[in-house]
Amino acid sequence: MVLHNTELDPYSPEERYYECLSCGTRRTSTxxxxxxxxxxxxxxxIAVARE
Structure with a gap:
């Protein structure tokens, strides 16, 4: 069985993931x-560093 990583982890180095420290709202942005x-x-x- 082959799993495609993009289905499990849609991380893209062009997109950053942000979380508000006050209200918890999350969004992505380039x-x-x-x-x-x-x-x-x-x-x-909150983007996780990838190795």
Whole structure:
């Protein structure tokens, strides 16, 4: 049985994953996100480093 990684892990180095530290909203973006679009709170990049 062959599993395709893109189905299990859609990670792309061009897309960054951000999570708001205040409200927990998550979003993806190809550009840097400075603040949460929902509450204007601080966000962090939660993309996992790949080896």
């Amino acid at each position: 550009e840097h996100v400075a603040a949460c679009a929902e509450c204007d709170g601080e966000v962090r990049n």
